[in-house]
Amino acid sequence: MSRIFTRIFFVLTIAGAINFAAQAQSITVSGTVKDRQSSEGLAGVSVTIKGQSGGTATSGNGNFSFTTVAKVPFTLVASYVGYGTVEQQITGATTGINIDMEVAVVLGGDVVVSASRTPERILESPVSIERMSAATIKDIAAPSFYDAISNMKGVEGSTQSLTFKSINTRGFNSNGNTRFNQFIDGMDNQAPGLNFSVGNIVGISELDVDNVELLPGASSALYGAGGINGTLLMTSKDPFRYQGASFQYKTGVNHVNDDNSSVQPFNQLDVRLAKSWNNKFGVKAAFSFLQAKDWFGNNYSNFDRVSNMVKAGDRNSDPGYDGVNVYGDEVNSNLLGAARSVQAAFQASSPAGYGAFNSFIGSGLTYPQIVNLVSTNPTYAALRPALPYLGVMYSLNKGTTPSQTVSRTGYNEEDLVDYRTESMKTSGALYYNITPTVQALVQANWGTGTSVYTGSDRYSLRNFNIGQYKAEIKGQDFFVRAYTTQERSGDSYISSILGSYINEKSSPTASAWFPTYTVAYSAARAQGASDVAAQSAARAAADAGRYAPGSANFATAKEQIKNTTISSTDPSKGIYGAKFDDKTNLYHYEGMYNFSNAFNNVVELQVGASSRTYQLRSGGTIFDDLNRKIDINEYGAFAQVGKKFGEIFKLTVAGRYDKSTNFDGRFTPRITGVFTVAKNNNIRLSFQTGYRNPTTQNQYIDLSVGGGVQRLIGGLPEFLTKYGLNVEATKAYTESSYRAYLASVIAGAGNPALLQKHTFDARGVRPESVKAYEIGYKGLLGTKLLIDAYGYYNQYKNFITAVNVYQNVSGNFVKYNVPVNAESEVSSYGGAFGLDYVVNKWNFSGNVSYNKIGDLPTNYINDFNTPEIRYNLGLGNREVVKNFGFNVSYRWQDAFFWNSTFAAGQVPAFSTLDAQVSLRIPSVLSTIKLGGSNILNKYYITSYGNPEAGAIYYLGFTFNP
Structure with missing residues (x-):
């Protein structure tokens, strides 16, 4: 831990010691909280x-008691899921207090913090914001609160596996979204x-979730570089307001009517413990464990990695088949080129044999006649070992060897990826109230999991862990x-x-598999065999020693390779590795x-600053850091000024400056x-700017993916130099010209001038x-109907995308994927409309959103990845009859085209x-809950x-929710 971190802990310790020495006399605050209708304790x-900081939670019979150094008068605030918040002024006795609460859903009454980094009613937020409260979380139908975020207005998501989902707003969705920030308790x-x-x-x-706030659109002015498409803030519960022991257990099933698997169990256990003493000390701990069988990647469509498009064919009909969720078949070669290489090697190693065969073919002898002649005539006995090369020479001479891409036989994802999904999360925190309004805390969150993530490849995340x-x-x-x-x-x-690499273990590609295929x-x-029959015979011959899934050889090779790091790979020694080593x-x-109180809130003024350091330590398995350490430093500062002009208008101006190691401020x-x-009806206007540094991978990645046929490299100038991409003699060729050249090769011409x-x-x-422009309206009509609507227009500059280029290295073309900036601006626009209607405990909700990309720059790869239309409908009642409630959520989205570095195709x-x-x-x-997600099982x-x-x-059981 750094010296700065140590100093922070030292400050906390000193602050606590000073407070102990000068602690003011405390008083006891106690009483009872009851349901107004039933008079039962809550x-x-x-x-x-x-x-002020601190407080407590009521016991099983509704009683509460805590100590405080606050002086009368003060205001007690009682809040409970599903009930209206009660504020009660205390001017006299602080014991024997009675508080009555009523079941209620108060529209527009939520207080949010993230929109302006200061508390304000959600109705008065200057930008679009969505909020999920503890009450909402209690009633969601989805298996987890995180799954239910997709029901928020304007939200889209990408599900890569059972536990790995990426959230996004306002277009340009992606797997592992880097344009969307996500914070937990400020981290x-x-x-x-x-x-x-x-x-x-x-x-x-x-x-342990207290609330979730989501800001669609840019938010860099307040939260720093990143989050140009949105920011999600999740806040956990503190041990003063939420005390006691609680646990939740869910058990269920998935893979119902799944062709890939039988029905599988789904189990999740959550436990939370919290306790406070004398309104001074608080401690909490939370634990969660999930275990299930993941969804299967079973898209076996034939994919063209040059055009990044699906094409016709399968393994039986296309010798160059490359399945989307099949791996190892990315490695391919041109059959005509391979045959010429085999012939050239034979000519170099045996000029006499090459000449003899050439003479036989030139004399008009057929292949069977030449084979019979060599096999029976003692004169040609020396040529018999070279007979396998005869077929290659004969077919080339007769023009029966096509310019056809041939790929290795791959393995289905289910044979390679660990689908035994697990997720274990633990957290703990210690709180100390230095004064009634100043609190010190230390917090640790740690989790580990096994899941599957999609980036430029499908990554099996096994025992992956993060500690925060x-x-x-804070005061x-x-x-x-x-x-x-x-x-x-x-x-x-x-x-x-x-x-x-399993394929390489069974039969090296260059020295064995392709020569065997070509000869056969x-x-x-x-x-005289047809092309189809010859291709089938050739694959059978080349795959004769292939490690079949389920075999001992396959299992041994798989274990060795997945437990060997990528950077340890050395084909000359038979060492192959696919494992990350990221630390x-x-x-x-x-x-x-916040200086607002100093100005008596006549003017609101906030200032802040931040600093961060990335220490990239992947041992050469992700970044170019095998023989060096890479650090990236970022600094930033912001200020915000707000002023109310009567009760009609509030103006806020904010600005932030950021600087990173590799880029200008x-x-x-x-x-x-x-x-x-x-009253309770507001129109909001905003102009916001967002800013995102290239990610650590955009800057420093150096990784072979796609079975080794593509290399991802950083976009910094040093990588262009490292691979000679900025030197005239070794510059790479554009993707479009490379496609044209390939087409000419297939046609038999092979015209290099096209490159x-x-x-x-x-x-x-x-x-x-x-630059993000937005106009919105949020209003409460009466007390039952809440309407929220907005429209936006975004203009992106220096949009970070990527290009594929092909470099000729000793006659072989190497594909590089390099981050670059779009040459001109990219625009997008859209809007959303939502309403909530509450009557007699019934809650009706609905929202619809629209997103569209504008004009595209030349050669820009469109990765907007967003449906034009999607909508959500909800209906619920927390208590239809006494103690019995329900909730239903329906979601629909339109078809759209998805484009990523992994695959591209239509999403229905x-x-x-x-x-x-x-x-x-x-x-x-x-509480007992019976529910399901996607219950129609489509x-x-x-x-x-x-x-x-x-x-x-x-089926879930929750104690003390």
Whole structure:
């Protein structure tokens, strides 16, 4: 742990010691909280003093008691899931207090923090914001609160596996979305080496979630570089407001009517413990464990990696077949080229034999006649060992060897990837209230999991783990925090490399497999076989020693390769590795002060600053760090000023400056205005800017993927130099010209003049930015109907995309994928409309969103990856009859085209229906829930190349929710 981190802990310790020495005299605050209708005591109600840290939760019979140094008068705040919040002024006695609460759903009453980094009613937010409260989480039908985020207005997602989902808003969705920020208790939830927010694999336990706030669109002015498409903030419960022991157990099934698997169990256990003493000390711990069988990647469509498009054919009909979820078949060669290479090698090693065969063929003898002559005539006995080359020469001479791509036989994903999904999350925190308004805390979150992630490849994340450790002091007007994220790749590996290297173990591609294939094909053709029959015979011959899934050889090779690091690979020694060795760390420090109270809230003023360091440590398995250490430093500072002009208009101006090691500094301003057109009815206008540095992988990756047929490299100038891509003699060729050249080869001409060199920007990849314009309305009509609507327009500059180029290395073309910036601006636009209607405990909700990409620059790879239309409908009642409630959510989205570095193709339109019914048992503080996601069991995909997801049906029991 760094010296700065140590100093933070030292400050916390000193602050605690000083407070002990000068502790003011405390008083006891106690009483009872009851349900107004039944007069029964309510357990688990949070009771706090408004504006101060600390508080407590009621016991099983509704009683509460805590100590405080606060002086009368003060305001008690009682809040409980499903009940309206009660504020009660205390001016006299602080014991024997009675608080009555009523079941209620208060529309527009939520207080949010993320929109302006200061508390405000959601109705008055200057930008679009969505919120999921503890009450909402309690009633969701989905298996987890994270799954239910997709029901929020304007949200889209990519499901790569059962526990790995990426959240996004406003287009440009991707697997492992790097344009969307995700925070847990102020800590960036990204894996700093693998470059993605880790969903909820190692996130936050559902029992410990206090609320979730989502900001669609740019938010860099307040939250720094990143999040140009959106920011998600998840806040956990503190031990003063939420005390006691609680646990939740869900058991269920998935893979119902799945052709890939029999029905499989789904089990999840969540436990939370929290306790506070004297309103000074608080401690909490949470644990979550999930175990299930993951969804199967079973897209066997034939994929053309040059055009990045699906094409016709399968393994039986196309010798060059490359299945989307088949790995090892990415390795291919041109049959005509391979035959010529075999012939050239024979000519070099045996000029006499080559000449003799050439003479026989030239004399008009048929292949069988030549074979008979050599086999029976003693004069030609020396040529008999060379007979396999005869077929190659004969077929080339007769023109029966086609210019045809031939790929190795691959392995299905299910044979290579670990589908035994597990997720274990643990967290703990210690709290100390230095004063009624100043709190110190230390927090540790650690999780490990086995899952599958889609990037430029399908990565099997086995025993992957992340630890986040934070120290923080926060008050009513400030916070100072420091945290570190420690990423460990565990036993994670790349599936395509694993498949390719198992093939190499069984039969080396260049020296054995392709020569065998070529010789067998040519012999079959020379004897008069059709192309189809010859291809079949050739594959059978080349695959004669192939390690079949389930065999001992396959299992041994698989274990060796997936447990050997990528950087240890040495084909000359027969050593092959597909394993990551990532130990990348992130250190982050930040602070903020709100001066608004100093100005009596006439003017709102906030200032803040942050610093972070990425320590890239992958041992050469992801980054170019095999023989060096790579650190990236980032710094930033922001200020925000807000002013209310009467009760009609509020103007806020904010700006942030950020600087990174490899890039120039950037300023990102934000201007927002809120017009109050009537009570609880507001129109908002905003201009925001977003800014995103190229990711750590955009900068420093150096990794072979796709079974070794493609290399991902960083976009910094040093990588262009390393691989000679900026030197005229060794420049690579554009993808379009390479396709044209391939077409000429297939046609038999092979015209090199078609190849055109690609010139990279000497500055390398640079940060991208966005200008975001938005107009919105949020209003409460009466007390029952809440409407929220917005429209937006985004302009992206220096949009970070990638190009594929092909470099001729000694006659072989090597494919590079290089991050670059789009040459001109990219635009997108859209809007959303949502409403909530509540009457007599019935809650009706619905929202629809529209997203569209504008004009595209030349040669830009369109990865908008977003349906134009999607909508959500919801219906629920927390108590249809006494203690019995239900909730139903329906989601639909339109078809769209998905484009990524892994695969591209059409994502069909789909709909899902989630539902749950619940029974509260107040006598034992428990709830039983029966529910399911996608209960109609219509299998669907959210992104091309990812697995189809079916239904999950579960039965849950929660104690003391």
